[in-house]
Amino acid sequence: MLASPLPRLLCALLLIGAAFPAILRAAAPRPNIVMIVADDHGLDALGCYGNPVIKTPHLDALAADGTRFTHAFCTTASCSPSRSVILSGQHNHRNGMYGLQHDDHHFQSFDRVKGLPVLLGEAGYRTARIGKFHVAPESAYAFHTVLSGGAANDPATIGRSPVEMAERTREVLESKDTRPFFLYFASDDPHRANAVLPSGKPTFDTYPQPNSFGNRPAGYPRIDPVRYRPADVRVPAYLPDTPASRAELAEYYQAVSRLDQGVGRLIALLKAAGQYENTLILYLSDNGAAFPGAKTTLYDPGMRLPLIVRAPGRQHPGAVQAAMVSWADLTPTLLDLAGVPTDRAQFDGRSFRAALDGAAVSGWDSVFASHTLHEVTMYYPMRVIRTRQHKLIVNLASELPYPFALDLIKSPTWISATASGGKLYGRRTIEKFLHRPRLELYDLDRDPDEITNLADTPAHAALQADLLSRLKEFQTATKDPWFHLWSYR
Numbered sequence: 001m002l003a004s005p006l007p008r009l010l011c012a013l014l015l016i017g018a019a020f021p022a023i024l025r026a027a028a029p030r031p032n033i034v035m036i037v038a039d040d041h042g043l044d045a046l047g048c049y050g051n052p053v054i055k056t057p058h059l060d061a062l063a064a065d066g067t068r069f070t071h072a073f074c075t076t077a078s079c080s081p082s083r084s085v086i087l088s089g090q091h092n093h094r095n096g097m098y099g100l101q102h103d104d105h106h107f108q109s110f111d112r113v114k115g116l117p118v119l120l121g122e123a124g125y126r127t128a129r130i131g132k133f134h135v136a137p138e139s140a141y142a143f144h145t146v147l148s149g150g151a152a153n154d155p156a157t158i159g160r161s162p163v164e165m166a167e168r169t170r171e172v173l174e175s176k177d178t179r180p181f182f183l184y185f186a187s188d189d190p191h192r193a194n195a196v197l198p199s200g201k202p203t204f205d206t207y208p209q210p211n212s213f214g215n216r217p218a219g220y221p222r223i224d225p226v227r228y229r230p231a232d233v234r235v236p237a238y239l240p241d242t243p244a245s246r247a248e249l250a251e252y253y254q255a256v257s258r259l260d261q262g263v264g265r266l267i268a269l270l271k272a273a274g275q276y277e278n279t280l281i282l283y284l285s286d287n288g289a290a291f292p293g294a295k296t297t298l299y300d301p302g303m304r305l306p307l308i309v310r311a312p313g314r315q316h317p318g319a320v321q322a323a324m325v326s327w328a329d330l331t332p333t334l335l336d337l338a339g340v341p342t343d344r345a346q347f348d349g350r351s352f353r354a355a356l357d358g359a360a361v362s363g364w365d366s367v368f369a370s371h372t373l374h375e376v377t378m379y380y381p382m383r384v385i386r387t388r389q390h391k392l393i394v395n396l397a398s399e400l401p402y403p404f405a406l407d408l409i410k411s412p413t414w415i416s417a418t419a420s421g422g423k424l425y426g427r428r429t430i431e432k433f434l435h436r437p438r439l440e441l442y443d444l445d446r447d448p449d450e451i452t453n454l455a456d457t458p459a460h461a462a463l464q465a466d467l468l469s470r471l472k473e474f475q476t477a478t479k480d481p482w483f484h485l486w487s488y489r
Helices: 006-027 057-064 079-086 116-122 162-168 243-272 327-337 412-419 430-434 458-477 481-487
Strands: 032-038 067-073 126-131 181-186 279-285 304-310 319-321 366-371 382-387 390-395 439-443
Touching: 032 079, 032 243, 032 327, 057 243, 057 279, 057 304, 079 327, 116 126, 116 181, 116 327, 126 162, 162 243, 243 279, 243 412, 279 327, 366 458, 382 458, 390 458, 439 458, 458 481
Parallel strands: 032 181, 032 279, 067 319, 126 181
Antiparallel strands: 067 304, 279 304, 366 382, 382 390, 390 439
């Protein structure tokens, strides 16, 4: 007697049923990707991250419709090196962008680097960029379409006019081309602005007046300026609470609110073009705010940054994600979401796709950072491991005084704090800010402002040894040329 085919048929149907969601996922269109990269926007100047003064309604709405990451970190608090990590998935000491790309600094990634826009382009995406670029060579980070160019910190760049930037993206958003797109939307806000002298030479030297942060009396097209009173701003702990600092924070806030309006216009255009639901939108900053104590340092104000991700198909809008991710993870994550096969060894980061809808994920409890230079004269290599509770900073050239970026040393915030002969800058002494020890170890639960250095204390010897060992493993895994310093120091 022949066996009934019914059990086999039921098994087959059950298998198909179990696989059906995966089949649907595989058949779903690949998402468009819009990456919005702000310039020098710290975690302290966003409504959705707890600042009750600043007006960022559009970014707050994006967070309410997506996922807000609370422990996201750049890997180096300097523009070009950070952007190279964002667009390559490799630490700057591996991809070769050791410092700033423009002018005399002239750093660039190795020719062998194949960046995110190139990989997405090869996978069938159409790619476009607008605003600040600030990486090189072009071949490593090539986009199909350049909607606007502009030099770094160029007073005339469209990167200061974010609604205009959004309007210029129409040719991408409204194209009849059915291929998915990758749009890199990089503002110059809220970076400090170069003032232009009568000679035509740009300068950051505005003392005693605050830097304008790109704000100007004539305003910008379709921007409703949001102005702030210095008395109302929130002074973060790493800054001195002085009239100069407050005046500069008020200008900084205004630049952030201008950028927020550009983000709102870009999202409105995505919706009008019928592209919003199938578009992955990311908002992040290259590094912390352009104030001494944040930008170019690897203290938390320099490296702990906003990351808002709104993914198609999200089930939990308004989610908050505590996974510790870094900018080295961005390229692997986006390639994963785009369905692009990759070689894990090609990247120093990994995909955090599983964390995008706010789900609890394990194994995301530490990040690494690597800073070498900002301007070409600013050699100060630092390597960092940060866990949820502790941070170890290794200052590999600690004999040198800490060097200043031009826009920071010229800032009225710094000048006013030092010109009067004061000894404190925020909660840190100026002496300790300028002259740092070989090792800095902080307990971030008890000392979130990173003031009390626990390095070389007997009670923390085992912790220090463990973190140092993990940091050296990181250096080896990421092919860090500075690793050889351990052989003679």
